[in-house]
Amino acid sequence: MLLMQQRILQDGVVREGNILKVDSFLNHQMDPVLYREMGKEFYRLFGGCGVTKLLTVEASGIGIACVAAQYFGCPAIFAKKSRTKNLDGEVYAAQVESYTHGGSYTIRVSKRFLTPADRVLLLDDFLARGSAMLGLMDLVAQSGAALVGCGIAIEKGFQEGGRLLRERGVRVESLAVIQGMDQGHITFREE
Amino acid sequence: MLLMQQRILQDGVVREGNILKVDSFLNHQMDPVLYREMGKEFYRLFGGCGVTKLLTVEASGIGIACVAAQYFGCPAIFAKKSRTKNLDGEVYAAQVESYTHGGSYTIRVSKRFLTPADRVLLLDDFLARGSAMLGLMDLVAQSGAALVGCGIAIEKGFQEGGRLLRERGVRVESLAVIQGMDQGHITFREE
Numbered sequence: 076m077l078l079m080q081q082r083i084l085q086d087g088v089v090r091e092g093n094i095l096k097v098d099s100f101l102n103h104q105m106d107p108v109l110y111r112e113m114g115k116e117f118y119r120l121f122g123g124c125g126v127t128k129l130l131t132v133e134a135s136g137i138g139i140a141c142v143a144a145q146y147f148g149c150p151a152i153f154a155k156k157s158r159t160k161n162l163d164g165e166v167y168a169a170q171v172e173s174y175t176h177g178g179s180y181t182i183r184v185s186k187r188f189l190t191p192a193d194r195v196l197l198l199d200d201f202l203a204r205g206s207a208m209l210g211l212m213d214l215v216a217q218s219g220a221a222l223v224g225c226g227i228a229i230e231k232g233f234q235e236g237g238r239l240l241r242e243r244g245v246r247v248e249s250l251a252v253i254q255g256m257d258q259g260h261i262t263f264r265e266e
Numbered sequence: 267m268l269l270m271q272q273r274i275l276q277d278g279v280v281r282e283g284n285i286l287k288v289d290s291f292l293n294h295q296m297d298p299v300l301y302r303e304m305g306k307e308f309y310r311l312f313g314g315c316g317v318t319k320l321l322t323v324e325a326s327g328i329g330i331a332c333v334a335a336q337y338f339g340c341p342a343i344f345a346k347k348s349r350t351k352n353l354d355g356e357v358y359a360a361q362v363e364s365y366t367h368g369g370s371y372t373i374r375v376s377k378r379f380l381t382p383a384d385r386v387l388l389l390d391d392f393l394a395r396g397s398a399m400l401g402l403m404d405l406v407a408q409s410g411a412a413l414v415g416c417g418i419a420i421e422k423g424f425q426e427g428g429r430l431l432r433e434r435g436v437r438v439e440s441l442a443v444i445q446g447m448d449q450g451h452i453t454f455r456e457e
Contacts, residue, residue: 099378099379100341103375103376104341104342105332105335105341105342105344107332107335107336107342133324133328137325137328138331139332140329141301141328141330142336144298144301145302145336147298150291151298153294153296157367184294188295
């Protein structure tokens with residue numbers, strides 16, 4: 076999506092360790108026009124796939140999923156990262172490795188919200204090593220729902236997540252795929 | 267908002283300890299029609315107040331703020347709950363007591379996203395004791411921005427948060443105010 080590439084070039088900041096900061100428009104402050112266009116684009120890509128649930132993981136994916144849900148007309152669900160008093164009952168759970176924070180954490184979704192009748196589209200802000208997506212795919216598999224694919228705002232094409240998912244036959248659509256960020260210079264993989 | 271009251275009566279579940287579970291439509295699975303109507307209603311209530319930023323705290327408020335931002339046409343920001351590698355630089359920080367999880371946590375917003383020129387509307391899914399809202403108000407005060415008010419999906423009117431905020435002169439608009447939940451029977455405070 077040209078708008079996403081333009082916004083990354085305009086407002087993204089490259090930091091040491093292949094970190095791309097997009098907190099002014101995507102995952103801390105969130106631009107309403109960009110979010111709307113992301114929602115429309117995910118719907119253009121996956122709108123014909125009979126999606127019944129959008130699934131993401133807290134926190135940065137929640138806004139993307141909720142705005143996209145306005146176009147899909149189906150519920151959005153976010154997997155929770157911590158056991159809370161408000162998430163009792165039966166849950167699907169999966170482990171996710173965290174490279175940002177170190178260690179791993181558990182994600183959980185109530186069994187009431189994913190069933191074998193569902194067709195699930197996964198959404199998230201970033202795809203890097205793919206650990207969050209693999210965790211969400213695990214939840215979907217446990218539920219017996221069908222996985223439609225993954226919609227990603229920004230894929231780090233130089234890390235292995237996208238390849239890992241596509242090798243498993245998962246349809247991955249990323250609105251911008253970063254090929255490299257050498258010396259702060261961002262290049263995109265062309266479609 | 268009648269739709270919110272109806273949805274609480276239809277799908278809300280009252281648990282021990284004055285806990286109201288609304289995870290099937292508000293804060294785990296999120297209903298797109300309800301979210302749209304919430305966004306419209308917050309805009310009807312606060313659209314004339316010159317709001318330049320919507321501010322919430324992760325995680326459940328993020329979707330509400332992002333969908334509302336579609337109507338306000340201004341950015342949404344979520345305060346982060348943990349220090350991460352991706353939130354460096356100068357931040358406003360405040361302490362929030364957690365009654366759900368016990369203890370307290372720190373919320374942070376980058377100083378780049380709140381300035382004295384901003385007019386800020388706070389949004390969240392629940393208002394109970396008011397600790398999250400007081401923390402967000404602290405961040406706004408530190409930034410020198412103007413506080414427009416608080417938009418809340420569900421206020422527990424039998425807890426002190428709403429009174430505390432209104433006594434400080436804050437405009438609080440709650441889409442449903444629960445008066446009581448005795449023996450699982452939910453009653454609303456009428457406007």
